[in-house]
Amino acid sequence: MSFVEVEREYLRGQLLGRLATVGDDGTPQVRPLGFRLNEDGTIDLGGPRVASTKRYRNVLSRPRVGFVVDDITPDEPGGVRPGMGRGVEIRGVARTLRVADPPGEPPLAGPDIIRLYPERIISWHIDPENPGGYARNV
Template sequence: MSNIFTEAELAYLASQSLARLATVGPDGAPHIAPVGVFYDPEADAVVVAGHAGTNFGASRKFHDARAHPEVAYVVDDLAGVDPWEPRGIEIRGTAETFAAGGEELGARITGVMPFDTAWIRIRARRVLAWGIDTGSFDLRARTVA
């Protein structure tokens, strides 16, 4: 049982493959990058990692998150188009960067995808969701930490 996410939000995260991670670069400019959707139930947090061999620790998103840990992570899609039914979740929080342990984490939370050594954990501070526990155009926002 999560203290951060509703059961419907967890089911939604589990059903999705693609998210976007927004970070801030050294010059203060925003940067957004597509990333996978991974939830770690032990930490009750989302995780960003690269596939084994990608040198994720050298990526801009990893360096940005290390230097400026305030990040946003968005997962969204369309449940339908006629009528238009957007749904999604935005997680605003603090990134924790790790230079080691990604391999074990990937094996534990995915069972199939080997993660690169470096990885990021995002501790939610605020969660905004639409079209999951509510109607498509009803935003549900809450502070969780």
């Protein structure tokens, strides 16, 4: 598996991430969108009418992307660095697909998705056993 268990737990508990793509003219684009972590370690990114979006066209021509899921560490017993940021950054290659089971519920989910295949994963402040986080190529 590409993700360690604490990363998987964290990602399963989140609803929104930010996808960074690059257009044909070199202009970066960052968009928030819903996602699903798959058992094989890929991530499905969805939404309504995904195939009509700039991010979809960007992935078709330049499939290298970044995806970040983050929030603020809660102030709770056993929390890792309360009040600081925490999250997971995934860098890799994305592909466009049409699937029967998109992430999310209609009408907020359509059959066209972007699937991210991780190559590098960086996480921070999500594991009490390793507060500094993890960084590795997968």
